[in-house]
Amino acid sequence: xxxxxxxxxxxxxxxxxxxxxxxxxxxxxxxxxxxxxxxxxxxxxxxxxxxxxxxxxxxxxxxxxxxxxxxxxxxxxxxxxxxxxxxxxxxxxxxxxxxxxxxxxxxxxxxxxxxxxxxxxxxxxxxxxxxxxxxxxxxxxxxxxxxxxxxxxxxxxxxxxxxxxxxxxxxxxxxxxxxxxxxxxxxxxxxxxxxxxxxxxxxxxxxxxxxxxxxxxxxxxxxxxxxxxxxxxxxxxxxxxxxxxxxxxxxxxxxxxxxxxxxxxxxxxxxxxxxxxxxxxxxxxxxxxxxxxxxxxxxxxxxxxxxxxxxxxxxxxxxxxxxxxxxxxxxxxxxxxxxxxxxxxxxxxxxxxxxxxxxxxxxxxxxxxxxxxxxxxxxxxxxxxxxxxxxxxxxxxxxxxxxxxxxxxxxxxxxxxxxxxxxxxxxxxxxxxxxxxx
Amino acid sequence: xxxxxxxxxxxxxxxxxxxxxxxxxxxxxxxxxxxxxxxxxxxxxxxxxxxxxxxxxxxxxxxxxxxxxxxxxxxxxxxxxxxxxxxxxxxxxxxxxxxxxxxxxxxxxxxxxxxxxxxxxxxxxxxxxxxxxxxxxxxxxxxxxxxxxxxxxxxxxxxxxxxxxxxxxxxxxxxxxxxxxxxxxxxxxxxxxxxxxxxxxxxxxxxxxxxxxxxxxxxxxxxxxxxxxxxxxxxxxxxxxxxxxxxxxxxxxxxxxxxxxxxxxxxxxxxxxxxxxxxxxxxxxxxxxxxxxxxxxxxxxxxxxxxxxxxxxxxxxxxxxxxxxxxxxxxxxxxxxxxxxxxx
Numbered sequence: 207x208x209x210x211x212x213x214x215x216x217x218x219x220x221x222x223x224x225x226x227x228x229x230x231x232x233x234x235x236x237x238x239x240x241x242x243x244x245x246x247x248x249x250x251x252x253x254x255x256x257x258x259x260x261x262x263x264x265x266x267x268x269x270x271x272x273x274x275x276x277x278x279x280x281x282x283x284x285x286x287x288x289x290x291x292x293x294x295x296x297x298x299x300x301x302x303x304x305x306x307x308x309x310x311x312x313x314x315x316x317x318x319x320x321x322x323x324x325x326x327x328x329x330x331x332x333x334x335x336x337x338x339x340x341x342x343x344x345x346x347x348x349x350x351x352x353x354x355x356x357x358x359x360x361x362x363x364x365x366x367x368x369x370x371x372x373x374x375x376x377x378x379x380x381x382x383x384x385x386x387x388x389x390x391x392x393x394x395x396x397x398x399x400x401x402x403x404x405x406x407x408x409x410x411x412x413x414x415x416x417x418x419x420x421x422x423x424x425x426x427x428x429x430x431x432x433x434x435x436x437x438x439x440x441x442x443x444x445x446x447x448x449x450x451x452x453x454x455x456x457x458x459x460x461x462x463x464x465x466x467x468x469x470x471x472x473x474x475x476x477x478x479x480x481x482x483x484x485x486x487x488x489x490x491x492x493x494x495x496x497x498x499x500x501x502x503x504x505x506x507x508x509x510x511x512x513x514x515x516x517x518x519x520x521x522x523x524x525x526x527x528x529x530x531x532x533x534x535x536x537x538x539x540x541x542x543x544x545x546x547x548x549x550x551x552x553x554x555x556x557x558x559x560x561x562x563x564x565x566x567x568x569x570x571x572x573x574x575x576x577x578x579x580x581x582x583x584x585x586x587x588x589x590x591x592x593x594x595x596x597x598x599x600x601x602x603x604x605x606x607x608x609x610x611x612x613x614x615x616x617x618x619x620x621x622x623x624x625x626x627x628x629x630x631x632x633x634x635x636x637x638x639x640x641x642x643x644x
Numbered sequence: 645x646x647x648x649x650x651x652x653x654x655x656x657x658x659x660x661x662x663x664x665x666x667x668x669x670x671x672x673x674x675x676x677x678x679x680x681x682x683x684x685x686x687x688x689x690x691x692x693x694x695x696x697x698x699x700x701x702x703x704x705x706x707x708x709x710x711x712x713x714x715x716x717x718x719x720x721x722x723x724x725x726x727x728x729x730x731x732x733x734x735x736x737x738x739x740x741x742x743x744x745x746x747x748x749x750x751x752x753x754x755x756x757x758x759x760x761x762x763x764x765x766x767x768x769x770x771x772x773x774x775x776x777x778x779x780x781x782x783x784x785x786x787x788x789x790x791x792x793x794x795x796x797x798x799x800x801x802x803x804x805x806x807x808x809x810x811x812x813x814x815x816x817x818x819x820x821x822x823x824x825x826x827x828x829x830x831x832x833x834x835x836x837x838x839x840x841x842x843x844x845x846x847x848x849x850x851x852x853x854x855x856x857x858x859x860x861x862x863x864x865x866x867x868x869x870x871x872x873x874x875x876x877x878x879x880x881x882x883x884x885x886x887x888x889x890x891x892x893x894x895x896x897x898x899x900x901x902x903x904x905x906x907x908x909x910x911x912x913x914x915x916x917x918x919x920x921x922x923x924x925x926x927x928x929x930x931x932x933x934x935x936x937x938x939x940x941x942x943x944x945x946x947x948x949x950x951x952x953x954x955x956x957x958x959x960x961x962x963x964x965x966x967x968x969x970x971x972x973x974x975x976x977x978x979x980x981x982x983x984x985x986x987x988x
């Protein structure tokens with residue numbers, strides 16, 4: 207065993223190197239997509255370099271609205287990361303057979319979403335050069351931000367381990383050892399809930415911001431995340447299927463559709479609860495909510511945003527609940543609608559209005575700058591870039607096309623031949639390992 | 645094209661091949677193509693990072709800055725070194741040698757502020773005296789004190805006017821409410837800081853270690869009194885406006901990307917002087933002192949006047965109290981004044 211383990215460790219750098227090489231191999235569509243993402247990411251890097259030199263003055267933030275687009279994207283992506291659990295729970299707890307070969311894409315999405323979260327937090331820091339102060343004086347457990355640091359990084363490590371272990375086992379034609387990943391999977395399920403709960407507590411724990419100071423924030427975060435996240439996964443799986451031929455069953459999509467519908471329904475219900483409490487009570491604490499939904503003292507920058515979000519989410523929910531939702535393009539439209547709708551709800555609907563009016567009643571509206579938007583799109587592009595690479599190398603490994611003892615063929619004829627040849631040999635192993643592992 | 649593989653392997657016909665010896669994937673053409681692509685990528689990244697060249701002439705990213713300890717972990721020698729470094733920086737930047745010290749709190753002192761709303765005329769002299777005393781950035785403008793013009797008949801601060809402009813103050817149908825850091829006994833800002841860059845001193849003043857703050861602005865989101873300010877860019881102060889009497893925890897010049905706030909002018913008050921905002925006040929509306937001293941003004945005010953604090957329901961326990969005189973101010977002649985430096 208020890209000699210075997212040694213070979214496994216020795217092989218690892220080569221595995222990484224081959225994955226790295228493989229990430230540069232693809233058809234013209236792949237190259238165009240990657241080139242596009244690289245360009246957007248570089249524009250973002252350039253915008254961030256400007257911000258690093260000049261300070262956060264390059265953003266639209268002010269002392270009044272001191273958190274905005276970066277924190278909004280961060281919050282949204284925490285939700286996307288947490289949503290991977292909506293694939294993990296059916297497979298590992300309810301032994302769902304349709305999703306078992308797809309879980310890994312959810313977990314990879316979680317890894318990428320957390321990386322993007324960390325980038326958005328870094329972009330939001332005034333002094334990223336002092337990041338190491340976190341290790342020297344960590345205000346735990348008083349500051350919820352320190353809880354979030356632990357939650358996010360822990361979740362990243364858990365998912366890196368689970369995905370990395372399973373993929374590397376497949377690469378080595380080995381059956382994964384249950385004790386090396388099953389416990390982590392169950393820890394990750396609880397951890398996924400915790401990352402979004404802790405992130406919600408960041409906001410709801412502030413007594414000075416009545417708009418956030420509500421117990422329904424954490425449940426609302428989870429509900430919206432479990433709608434937007436799986437919606438994103440539905441679209442992603444279809445792209446993966448179309449571009450690589452990886453099997454994605456209709457039943458898998460319809461299971462996810464069920465999850466999305468319930469989660470979106472709960473999200474709308476919680477929104478209604480929130481709105482009722484704010485407006486029926488009619489206290490002055492509802493100033494932010496009034497600003498958001500109807501405008502306050504002639505200021506109404508966020509009003510179109512929130513009604514667009516409500517419109518999109520309502521459209522998605524109605525469509526999913528009616529027979530129209532059975533058509534694939536309608537389902538996809540609903541997914542896009544709720545991804546956008548929930549993004550607006552988290553950003554323009556949750557982060558920004560808490561700062562308007564300010565604690566002293568001053569109304570200063572927020573408009574993001576071009577530089578700020580470029581940083582955001584850059585981080586999104588970088589995230590998609592990593593995700594594309596991860597999926598790109600994972601699929602051949604799962605197919606048995608890139609393993610420790612095979613040559614990877616790009617020529618379609620050879621590939622097919624190899625696929626057929628390895629089919630028999632890998633079938634058993636794949637079946638066994640897949641049913642327990644993925 | 646095949647990926648080069650550095651091991652013995654078997655091709656699809658079952659013949660053993662040694663991939664690394666010949667590297668069939670690497671022809672001259674593909675080598676050139678890859679080379680061009682790699683060069684292009686490096687050039688593109690370098691171009692994206694080009695704004696960083698401006699960092700060459702900054703003194704913010706020195707090793708001394710990087711390894712400097714947290715305020716509470718510094719011994720006398722560390723502090724002396726830090727003060728020397730800061731002095732040199734100030735001298736280089738503003739062409740003036742500052743007298744910068746680390747002034748410790750006094751024993752048996754807890755500072756409290758009391759503000760007489762009957763007397764305040766809204767002249768904003770306190771706002772500008774504060775800026776001058778505490779070396780706040782003039783551009784972008786940072787002010788610790790915000791004066792609200794309140795309609796008579798309410799104490800709901802959401803009805804206050806932040807941006808009143810009058811030739812003379814006060815206006816007959818308004819009263820004025822200056823708001824600054826309330827130096828809470830239970831400060832939400834301190835609780836949330838992830839790196840302990842802000843804390844409450846034994847004399848009740850909440851301070852910030854400007855060299856430790858990472859600029860996450862969580863404290864700014866947590867403060868119910870909007871008392872904290874962030875340096876969105878490098879602060880700019882004209883050389884002739886620098887106040888050379890500085891302390892580590894209060895008015896030394898800040899850098900870009902960190903928080904700052906009112907410190908009750910601790911470099912003055914810890915040495916028995918009054919805060920700058922109090923000293924400049926033309927009406928005597930501001931009272932400051934040690935609440936533990938039974939003979940202090942603030943003690944007498946808190947014992948005899950009808951005082952209140954802002955947002956009491958939040959449980960922050962402010963050390964900044966407001967009160968009205970027992971007399972009827974409308975039927976009495978109140979002092980008038982002209983607003984100070986409204987456009988300064």
